[in-house]
Amino acid sequence: MPINFKIFVWLLCVLPALTNASGTKSVDMQVQADIHASMQMQWHRIEVDDLHYQQMKNKIKLKPGWVLLPYGLYVELQTNDVSRIVSLRVNNLISTNKIDTIATDSIYISHNGNALVTAKKDLAILDPEDRGLLKKHVLLFVIKTNPTQKPGQYLANFKFVSNTLP
Template sequence: MNTKVILWVLLALPNLVSALESNSANVEVQADVQSSMQMQWHRLTLKDESYQKAKSKLTLDDSWMILPYGLYVELQTNDKDRNVFLHVDNLVSTNKIDTIHVDSIYISHNGKNPVAAENDLLILNPQDRGLLKTHVLLFIVKIQPYHKPGQYLANFKFINNTLP
């Protein structure tokens, strides 16, 4: 039996241009979870040990900004055909005027070098069948001169695809 679960979380993202310490965005997280899959996640803050450990592995210059929140995800499936991806949408200002396009957003997966969020990030594949996989996901913005300060809404989705 397929079960759809919509998970909501409020994360605060820093002001992208002028104040790195301000709380400035609401974030929606959605997950399509099947009965053959177990999933748990929680928000990471700057004080979390797993956030700090993943962040310490990164070497970025001043043109990058690591957002002060991330996600810790645990996944397991018994389905031999299951893939799970993380999908990231554009950041949209609360007044719906300004947008930070997904091509400026990157994801660090378990402290590895950031990858573009334009493509969905594979976080569970069929070879992981029966294994409990843990992920620390940090979100990074490549700062552009046209990014405007303000409050932004961010949408992250866990997409569950079954292979044919």
């Protein structure tokens, strides 16, 4: 019997067994991930000798009677939310004896060295376009003084207002 024919016959007999031997099986596992909206804010006070304070202070043009406070805020914000906006709200300053106030229409904010804006309205510091980005902000505060304001120590309250656009 020619050798080729022998091999052919052998293969015919063996091949089904080989196929069985090299068979593959697999198991599929369905995966589901539920990612929630998330936001992170971090801040610290900066003082006159802070580099950030000095850099931004040099960009502010103060009019006579306007006082730049010797402290500011450094803020970092980040969110994964597609329609989140975050604003800074400054409330009236209240004296420590709880009697006197300095209204927000006398308070101005320098945001990253930009032109002063009134603290009467919320200052937007994070827009939907900023999604995923780590946003850094240096906020300095200026008081437009007037004779009705009483000297003393005042309590400041800031709020980060987070909104989702419906």
